[in-house]
Structure formats: C-alpha cells, structure tokens
Amino acid sequence: MTTVTGTRAPLAPHRLLRTEVPGPASRALAERRARVVPPGVGSAMPVYAARAQGALVEDVDGNVFVDLGSGIAVTSVGVSHPEVVAAVAAQAADLTHTCFMVTPYEPYVAVCEALARLTPGDHAKRSVLVSTGAEAVENAVKIARRATGRDAVLVLDHAYHGRTNLTMAMTARAMPYKTGFGPFAGEVYRVPASYPLRDPAGMTGERAAARLVDVAQRQVGADRVAALVAEPVLGEGGFVVPAPGFWPALARWCRDNGIVLVADEVQTGFARTGAMFAAEHEGVVPDLVTTAKGIAGGLPLAAVTGRAELMDAVHPGGLGGTFGGNPVACAAALAAIEVYERDDLAAAARRIERRVRARLEPLVGRVPAVAEVRGRGAMLALELVRPGGLEPDRAEAARVAAACAAAGVLVLTCGTWGNVVRLLPPLVIEDALLDDALDVLVAVLTGADVPGAAA
Template sequence: MTHGSADLSALLPADLPQRRLLRTPVPGPRSRALADRRSAAVAAGVASTLPVYVERAGGGVLVDVDGNSFIDLASGIAVTSVGNASPAVAAAVAAQATAFTHTCFMVAPYEGYVAVCEALGRLTPGDHAKRTVLVNSGAEAVENAVKIARRATGRDAVVVLDHAYHGRTNLTMAMTAKAMPYKTGFGPFAGEVYRVPASYPLREPAPLTGAEAAARATSVIEKQVGADRVACVVVEPVLGEGGFIVPAPGFLPALARWCAENGVLLVADEVQTGFARTGAMFACEHDGVVPDLVAMAKGIAGGLPLGAVTGRAELMDAVHAGGLGGTFGGNPLACAAALATIELYEQADLAAAARRIEERVVTRLRAVAVRAPQVAEVRGRGAMLAIELVRPGSLEPDAAEAARVARACAERGVLVLTCGTYGNVVRLLPPLVIPDALLDEGLDVLEEALLVGAPQAAPV
C-alpha cells in the first residue's frame, strides 16, 4: 500500500473534510469567550499551545468552535497517530461502553486487558517470554518500569540521559532533565537518580561516534555511581521533549552491551517514539536493540488514556502480587481502543506510512533550510521530525524564533509544536493517516513562516 489520501481514506471520518479553512481571525470570538471562562475556572499552571477551542477533530484536522479548520501536525503530542476520532476506534469504544465501563482489573478482571497484554508481548522487540502491566499514562509506565527494575535487581540507582524527558510525577520529574517548566519549584525530588551525557551530534564539542558517546556515558556511571549499584538505564531511543535528538549510530547498541555486561537493565522509554511513529513499531528496532523493559503510552490507544510496561517474564514476575496495578490501569474502554488501534497499525502498515512521511517532509525542509539561515538542522525519524533553530552564523539557540514560527503557523491554520532543552526546536508529529495534499499544504505554511520575517545572517 502506498501512502496517500486515496489509500488511507477508509481510516478517516467520512463526514469531516480534510482541509485548512479560516473563517475568522485566530482566535475567533467563541474561542475568546471560552478563554475568558477558562481564566476563571482552570488553573493558571495549565498552558495550551493553540489559542482556540476544539469542537471536532478527525484524520489530520482540528475544527474549532468558530468553524476554523486547522491542519494538525501535532497529533495531541503523538497520541492520535491513527487519526483523531478514528471510526474503528470510536466504534470499539462505543461497543465496550455499552457492555461495561469499569470493574477494576484488580477486582474483577476481563478479557480486554489480557488481549492488550498479549498484543504488546507480540509487538515489542525480542522473542523471549514477556509479561505486561497496564497503567494510565507515560509517566506512570516509566515509574513502574523503575519499580520493576529495582525489585528484580535488588539495586537502587537509576541512570538517565541529559536532555531526557520522562514525566511529571515526583520520580519522573527527577529523571527529566529540563527544569522549566517541568521541575522548577516542585522539589525535593526522588533520590538515587543520576544523569549522564547523551549523544547530541549537532552539539558535540568534538565529533563523537555513537560508541564513543556511549563510552563517555558509561565512564561517568562507573566513576560517579558504580555499575554494581545501578538497577537500570532508562533511555528514549529518540530524545523527545529534549529536541527530537537522534543519537549517533552505535550509541544505543553500545549502551545496551554495557548494561548486559554489568547486570543493569535497559529500559526503553518508547512513550513518544512507540507505535509506528518513527517508521518502526518501536524506535529501538532501528538500532537492533532489545530492551529488558519497554515503557509505552501516547499512540497506544488512539486518544484514550493508557500506558504499559512490557518486559522479560522473569523480571516482571519478580514483583510480589499486589505490587503493580492501579484503580484505572487498563480501563476496559482504553483496552478496546488499544486493540482497535493496534489492528490499524498492522493492517494499514502505518509504520511504512511514517517512513513515507519522513521522506516527504525531510526532503522538503532540507531544501528550505538552504534558504533559511536560522535552521541549524532538520532531523528525526519517521513522522517524528524537527527543525532546530539558532541565531544565523552560530549554534546559539533561538527560542524566540521557534515561538515566532509556531505562532505564525497557528495564525494561518497549522498546528506545530516547539520543544528542546533550549526551547528552540519546532517539532512535527503528523497523524500517520494524514492525506498527502494536507501534509503538503501544512509544509507550505511552515515554509513561509520560516522564510518570512526570519532573522538574517550577519554580513561577512
């Protein structure tokens, strides 16, 4: 199957046009009225990227309360990869809601939970025996992976990478690198978390191979922590909030070898990279790495809240009965959504669709970069792509430029996100089912935003 609107149209809502349409300025009057209501009711600490309020969404578009239709290049932060309001997912959820909405799997179990665990055991890398626990979110999945690693190894120390993002709970805030807005003012944080250098090819002080960058990281572990104290090393195969940083080839395999040689568990945080997003079902497959534990969420259930940890059976089963779980973990509606979503990934080969999106977007943006002096790098994998912006003629991060580009896109009906340790990265996470014409139009708007009003290189 080749990617395109004609090929994947069956996965889109039939009654929602896949088009960009602006009926009012952004935001429109109804969105402004809702913003006034929000300010009196919603905590100020909850921020939003798009200054409009969504009334409907489907496929690759978001429609706001004023009738404006935006091209969605965010997918709810890599969640609605099969398209928002996927007809198949919506039908599965509706059928389950008619049967029952909750029993708590720890009280009265049901088949949907078991079926999702079976599917994840089959899909995650490695042919070893596996077990799975279902939770509610990515942060909860990462936290449970750490609990399992500590219990299985009898060790306490957790190692994470610079530029990493792992969540907003107390433990995962400690594991996250970026202070503002995720950590500032929320401490003290959980202990026994240690940070080592990542592989960030654009910003290495001297060119390092992946193996050399891994050796740098493991040297820090051995000197500052001690390998025999480390329960796990937790890695995002592509660093997400840190800037969609793809490590140098060989970095992850070398890190995995060091873990195996030292009795340390390798935990892959595939919360953002998982489920076909990078052009493979899981991003660690690109490097031939088989983790001991995989933490998942986001794209797993087509928009419903669900997370999971899948790992080697002997590790997962090392936890005592009652040591894992939660009231809503593996909710039956979310399980029904996950099973329908996984079927779409496999039957429509959405990993291949992600690879075609990468080819289309990267080719286009690298051509734009030649004319945009503030673009330091276009990078990413599959449909997880980014543009790092700097002050022309340097590598000085330009967060203001990233914000300007995102704002200019929003004003013209295209949603993109920013990220990065320095706030200077524009990231693209289109739905894997987005029609080609809609994607191209979104790139037209992004190109214009990059080229019009951009900072100019200083004269030589």
C-alpha cells in the same frame, strides 16, 4: 478520514479559516477558563477544539486546522478513527469499569498479548497496564529495582519522562517541569546523551556511549545501578536522534553489568518513527519497554512490557492501579493496533519522513535560523538558532508556531532550550494535507507570503 457526519455540516476536508485566530468563541472560552483553570495548566494553541477527524481539527469558531501535532503523538491513527470509535462504543455498552484488580476482564489480557507480540525480542514477556506514560516509567523503575536489588537509576541529559515526583527527578529540563516542585526522589543520576549537532566534532556513537559509561562508573558505580532509562529518540529534549552505535554500546554495557535497559517508547512507540518501536532502528532489544500516547487512539492507556523473569520478580499486589487497563481504553488499543498493522502505518511514517525531508532539508544553509532537520519517520524537527552559531533561538521557534497556527496549521515546539519546532502528523495524513501544511511552514520560515486558506 477527512469528513465528519452528524447533526452539523461535514467537516471541511482542507485547511479553512472563517475568523481570525483565535476567533471570538475561542476568546470567550479563554475568559471562562481563566476563572476556573489555574495558569499552571498550559496550552500550546490559543484555539479551542470542537471536533476533529484524521489530520484535521475544527475549533469552536469553525476554523479547520491541519494537525501536525497529533495531541503530542497520541492520535497517530488519526483523531476519532472510525474503528476506534466503534470499539469504544461497543465496549462501553458492555462494561466501562470493574478494576482489573477486582474482577479482571479479557481486553486487558488481549492487549498484553499484543504487546508481547509487537515489542522487540522473541523472549517470554509480561505486561502491566496503567494510565499514563509517567506511571509506566515509575513502574519500570519499581520493577528494575525489585528484580536487581539495586537502587540507582541512570537517565540521559535532555530527557523527559513525566511530571510525577520520580519522573520529574528523571526529567532534565527544569522550567517548566521541575522549578519549585522539589525535593525530588533520590538515587537518580544524569549522564550525557548523544546529541550529534552539539557534541564535539568526531564524537561517534561509541565514543558518546563511552563518555556516558565513564560518568556512570565514576559517579555511581555499575554495581549500584538498577536501570538505565532512556528514550531511543529524545522527545521533549528536541527530537534528538543519537549517533549510530550509541544504543548498541549502551545495551552491551547494561548486559555485561546486570543493568536493566528500559526503553522509554512513550512518544516513539507504535509506528511513529517508521518502525513499530524506535529501538528496532538500533537493533537493540530492551529489557523493559514503556508505552503510552499512541497505544489507544486517544484514550488514556500505558504499559510496561518486559522480560518475564524481570516482571515476575515483583510480589503479588506490587503492581496495578484502579484505572490501569480500563476496558474501554483496552478496546480502543486493540482497534488501534489492528489499524497500525493492517494499514502498515510504519511504512506510512517512512513515506511522511521522505516527503517532509524533501521540503525542509533544503532550508539548511538557505535559512540561517535552521541549524538542522532531524528525526525518524513521522517524528521530525527543525532546530532553530541565532544566525552564525548554535545559540538556541527560542523566540523564533515560538514565532513560527504562532504564525503557522494563525494560518491554519498546528505545529509544536520542544527542546531543552525551547528552540525546536517538532512535527508529529497523524500517520494517516493525506499527501495533499501534508503538502499544504508544509507550504505554510516553509513560507513562515523563509519570510515568503503564507498561502491562504479557504474562507
């Protein structure tokens, strides 16, 4: 998974810096971009990718980076996985598009069959395929409202659900996602999440759930709530793992009150957290599950999978979209799912977690800025604060990401305050590449000399 063959020389199987970062070709592209792309389209890194394989990305200057971002958890099976590439090529040769709503095709059905088998619970399930995570979340809300006859939707503090009008309303963070884009869709109510690092001392998962229920009952009323939409691990909000007991208590409350529990597994799904779906860690079976990102090995595909009686409540024609379940994306998804299962990438995620925690957890207490190392599987993060308290240090997170990129390692930031460094390595990353990337990250955090890369 670390070499690319073709008309150019093979991709170097390790971190490699041929120029400064960004190099002259990336800078030239940045100048071209500035003339035709609005500044509202941001990019985390200053380099322009040319090709990639597995856990390595080569930029237009020939620099090779170890990728600890996976395109924000998209390329979990590795970039350009050979089996995904082959499936895409074969499907594209036969059929690129007809629209499932016009002349349906088998790959769409096969993906829905796989989702019925893989998502939590052994009940009868149906799926609708769409193109993006935000579209999946919107459709989940539509389904819940239609099935329950209710309007209100509960979402968590620190949540991120997308950039459409409804999902912006559901997203907690104003800047950059919401500022200046309102007014937003109504009947969306925010309730407190479980955030162990920042919750009051002694706040168990059950107490955090009770706090949420109290707010919901007082401000909305359970009989008005169609759905509670929540990420099992908060993603853009900072990779926050809830305290044990939080999700089971929420599931019981939803069940007792006829509320549809929607697990937003767009970032956590498909083996990322060490289970095929993150809700499995909590022993919870959601009513609806939204998926995207890692589902199709890099191609745009998303889904809502849920209880048959809920999905069937929507009238014919009420769900769909022109590109939803595109046959090429479906072929990619079927190939990626085969890799997840055959190669047991959930176990790979757990191995990555053990390796990363062994390197990063000793920094808590040793490096004053590191308040916590947290996450599940290959979805891990460090929360950075100003020494002596829990004041978020956004500038330090940005510095760490920039310094790592300059040394040939791609890491991302996130968090409500932008002070979290997150790690989302491809689940196929080799130990040597991961260790090298961690060497760089630890050196940047501790102020030690950053290990050099081949030149």
